[in-house]
Amino acid sequence: MSRRLVLLATVASVGAFASLAAVSSARAADQLTEVDAVVVTARDRNAGLLEKQPNDTVFGLDKPLIETPRSASFVSGLTLQRYGVETIDDLTAVSPGTYTASFYGVPGALNIRGTLAENYFRGFKRVENRGTYATPIGAAEQIQIVRGPPTPIYGSGKVGGMLNFIPKSGKGEGGYLEKPEGEITLTYGSYNKKDATAQVGLPVEVGQVIGGVHLYGEVEDSHSFYHGIYPRRQTGQVSADFDLGGGWSVALGGMIYRSQGDVQTSGWNRLTQDLIDNGTYVTGRDTSLVDADGNGRLTPGEIGYYPYASALYLAYFGSPTTDAAHTLDTGVGTTKLSPRTVYVSAADFSKTATNTLYFDIGRKLSPDSSVKLQLFYDALENKRFVSYGYPAWFDSDVWEARLTWDFRNEAFDGAVRAQSFVGASYRAFDGRRRESFNSGLIALDRRDLSYGATATDIIGSPFNPGDGVQWENDNHSKWTQAGVFFTTDISLGERLNLMLGGRYDDYDVTSEDVGYLSYTVAGVQKAAKGKGTYTASVSYKAPFGLMPYMTYAKASALEMSQAGDIAPGLVADASDAWLSDSDLAEAGVKFQWLKGTLIGSLAGYRQNRTQLTGINAAPTGTRAKGVELEVRWLASDHFSFTFSGNSQHTTVKGPDKSFQYIPVYTAGVSGVDGYGGAYLVWDFTSIRPGDYDYTLIPKSVVSLYGAYASDQHDWGKVFATLGVTHVTKTSGTVPGAVVYPAYAVASGSVAYEYGPYTATLNIDNLFDELYFTPVADTYANLAALPGKGREWRVTLARRF
Template sequence: MYVSRFRTLMLVTTAIGIAGSAFADEPAPTPSTDYEEIIVYGSDKVGLIETTPRDSLFGIDKPLTETPRAATFISDQTLLRYGIEEVDDLMAIAPGSFTASYFGVKGSVNLRGTIAETYYRGFKRIENRGTYQTPLAAAESIEILRGPPTALFGAGKVGGFLNISPRSGRDANGQIKTRTTGNIEVTTGSYDKFNLGGNLTLPVEIGNIVGAVNIYAEYENSGSFYKGVHPEHKLLQMASDFDLNDTTTLAVGALIYNSSGYIQTPGWNRLTQDLVDTGTYITGRDTTIKDTNGDGRIAPNEIGSSLIAGYFGTKPNPNARFTLDEGVGTAKLDRRTVMVSDADFSETDTKTFYADLSKKIGDSTRLRVQGFYDQLKNQRFVSYGFPAWYEARIFELRGSADFALDLPAIGLESKHVVGMSYRDYNGFRKESFNSGYVALDRRDLTYGATATDIFADPFSMPSLGWDNDIKSTWNDIGAFLMSDMTFGGLVNVMLGARYDWYKLDSTDRGKSTGSSILTAATSGGDFTWNASVSLKTGTGLIPYFTYAKSSAIEGSQAGDVSPGLISNGQWLSDSDLIEGGVKFDLFNSTLVGALSAYRQNRTRLSTFDRVVGTTGKGVELEARWLVNDNISLTFAGNHQKTIIEGPDTAFTYISPEAMGIDGKYVYGGTYAVYNFATSPAGFPGSYELRSIPKTTFSLYGTYISEPMEWGQAGATIGVMHVSTTATRQANAVVFPSYELVNASAFVSFGQNQVTLNVNNLFDKHYFQPAVDTYVNLAALPGRGREFRLTYKRTF
């Protein structure tokens, strides 16, 4: 129904646009150029500096150097030269973007200590918390906004978001591309790396209508640093842009993505400080539990009672099913060996469509209608005992008008955007935690997966059923206003506000509800607003201050809202932000950046539908310097602290070290506390989230030669520093600080280009902490030295 509805929208939008051009009876006014032109005097060969103001974040043309919010612009050229392929790599260029391991799958980036949302052309996509790897190669640019989304984008939490602007049929100045261009590239590298991609732009003329179509396609079929992981994906992106007449534009596009092999892994289990410090792993297997029917996995009837035991402050008695009784000892663990099995899988399909019709009226007014559709299908199984099945669809329709209003009598120059939006969600989420039979430490990684540490799942045994089986629908009708006002050419005020009215309906038929079906429905609304003020000093320094208050839905991994959250009134949560700083644009726009400080309060949805409050505060510095025509430098750093607001009553797995027990008596099962705040393994009040480092920074330098008779060459080298991190329990395992050095070099000759990227140049050993439930039991060893060699041919 949603696809057909969106196709109808695209056809209607196209028809209206073409009709508008056909019936235009007089020449259109010359397009307005009422924004300040940005002139860059240095030679920006890496795409570090904005060349024109952008409206992709706020709907209003405004340079980031004058925008009173912490924001980062990343061009496709920067992605290429810095070797950025995954969201975790964004730490090389964006402050505060260190991301802990979401079971090894790079789905969403963390910003300011909390998971960020992902947008596509200004529309929020369905949640992706490690479901599939977010593709970046199809992007023309990426914008990162730290703080809540703008009123135009819809309701969202503070913390931040990533907005992907896809390749299109327009150039950097917004003009339709008039030449047929393209390229094809192939990449090979470490661990059977293979990627084939191609990009094609075709100009189009239909009568008086001019346009261009951009098509990007990519195929990946590779091995991995981690043994047993073989990622494969196929991607097709199409973007069509048309000038229907001098005042009317149309954009229509799609992104189709299919992946397999991006299986989730917690990394190393049986986590101890000795394992982190020396790589010494406790070996051994429990043989008490048998695979009696020989199907290659264990089911509840073969296990008996739960493999999870409660810890209440006293040392537990020995349990034969928890005790390792074969192959007990120690061994050095290879960093490439992580928890995977042949039974693990993850299959994902996403489909994304958009349409955008824009009409200019006079010199200063624009009407705009936009449509967006996003679909996610994912089935996965992680053999330690977590199967999941997600299907979700989002449809959003947005109408807006933007206009300028200048009042010279009082020295006011202003731009405004006003509009309404409708967003509709329909989806389901099925998950199982094997009803208490999950035991992450049962598997001996030195021995490999066995039938007695691969747990049964509803895919292979439908009679097991699902612990959570949630069907959820909701819609959101919103109205928004944004204003950008400058008084006397000196003081700038930006205001944004929106009101959202929600209607929700959710049903859970899973086993965790008992014999009954849990159903809940509700409706309600709330305001979101932000206010910023900045001062144009004329010195290249622009101090600013921002306050924002936001209200947003507590969605899960599939974007659904559980009936439990609706019943207890936690489906809508508030967050707020105080931020101040100074933007700088110095030396004829060759040194730009920002220094900012913030304090934010927000919530996050944790395991078992628990809403956890967090308070974060920090300082960030971002600087980009074009030293001369050949050399550029960038710095991105932050110092932060994120506090979990107590008391934290969560169910939490804990390690044997927290109980003072030798692991060989525990690893056949697992222990947990049912209230983290009252347990000696936890904290009675608020505590620091140590899986996010206090300090991170990156320093990168690039040299690119002048064009010569034979071609051009260049190189980039950078270092990223991450301070110590730790698990969550009181007797925490500490992961040491580290520095990673990445390098790349390229040479271009004629229509050919060869690029070499080397990540972790000095093969540094490091760890990424796990998240949520298993943070005390596992960590992902960082990838060692890897290289990629890419050949590209343009035409």
């Protein structure tokens, strides 16, 4: 019997045992009469399954998630630790419909329902992050995963999903802290992982002013599973909340984040099915190109005339071609490759700085109405170089102001009740995106990973002025978005509920690319347009703890590049390609059974939206449909279980006009004759006409976890978590692409708590399963990232 089957049998046996225990024991959960949310927080001792507090994330109105007609999951900081979630890519363990193809090994954004989601901070959209840096989650009190479009109050956005990060604050469960409290943690783990955090919450009371302040800091200096990647990150966060008296309240704070070493890696190159199935790697190097000036890298003059005759690619027009630079002429053979050996060199780097600030001021006008003004600012600067030939420098910031009036009213002696808000917002972006790739100085397969980086597979960059490489794209982009919005939640009697929302935005966009070889329309490009979006939902509180619902939403959003900018070619397009449309139809049922100790949701959806694909960032339509199931069960005082799973199918709508790199076998060339360079098609329809399946995302991801919490004893308390995530096969997108087999990864944790001290052991990939994640974006058919093998870490915590 395989390890996978053993694990599934083990979890099933634990579930059966827990069911018997639940029947025979006197449970504190029997006293629960209602569970108002399908959320995961730190408020119950079994790793945080049940939460009864309303939340305004999904629609902007305080409403329990179990009564919200939309699919969503909330995850607390404690659950993240117990379930071994260190990055947003690991959220597949706790939320259905989430899986992300590798953005070069850097977990910046999550894929939800087959397309990329957007990151929010306290309900405000952050600057775009598609693998630019590892999105920090340690400072989050809660991560909220919403499937579908954002609520109208949050601004325009694509359907698919969003991640909302709620920072730690100076509030406790029942309100503000009554006394100072804090925690210090130290973590050490495999591959020399070292991390330290410190946080403190302080109550504030000065005259009529009461509130709380929370400070958080984190420092990481680690190696990693992958040779040559050494992440170093620092996070600082402060939040303050105050009631000023007279109905006034204020909230303010911010987060700073710095990182070095989040180096992008494509993983394994020279993909073949034999490499994935058996680990057999084709070796060999090309020696026809030489580092003549001895600077340790290939510069344009050592290849040809820059920028028009220095390319390392050959275009594919239906018949095989090769040249001397593409041919491997030394060290040709095969070998076995370690999953720890990936595409990286000492010349690669990535440096990131982000600054996030917020300020809220509000006043309670009456028991049924309030007004709030919110300000938000987010800035990103990133410099990075990937040695196969991709340098980039992003420098962007965005600010937003939002004014909201919340109010309640009722009619017909309370038979019809409504809670609503109306408001206005203004958002302004200013950014600059510098990249170099248009001259074709890129060759992902050129490096022999078994030999290591050499001077003739490290490409020059604009960060080294003497190399002669220029910033081929240098896009300056500014845009503003002024909008008005509303949402109303209408209860008709005690069972029927109707939610309506919408917004209208005026967009104004200006972009100009002054790059050395931008291949886009010249000069300043301007465009302006107004667009409306809306959402409508109906739900019914049926007997037997069921609440069926239906939702339809139509949305619009800006087509942003990696730095949050908008490409001039899109702005100049007569069809307004810079502003996309998307729509969602969703139907489902929320349920709560066993006196509220078993809660969950089942949802089916169909959505249409766009995504930017290829080197030329062409807007391409997608159509997705799927079914998602999420269950949370507090089986007894000691045992709890979670299940999340989905079945989905995403189709790329043709024609896909994107510019794509293709593998040598698609070009009809052998590895020995082609790995020294690259092959591409100017138009992907030449090999993929019409619609095609988006196979970089698995058809199904299923996670099952069980948790145990002991009683409190004189000697302390013990917690344990065990779970497995199963992922179906994926593949590239070209015909006859390499297939990555299905896999199952198990994770577990054990924690011991004694007084203010806690020691936690986490083990990820318990059985050291070898698996692969396809690379997203332009090189999806050229590379795949081996999954991390077994890793462990021990965290010591002291509360005070």
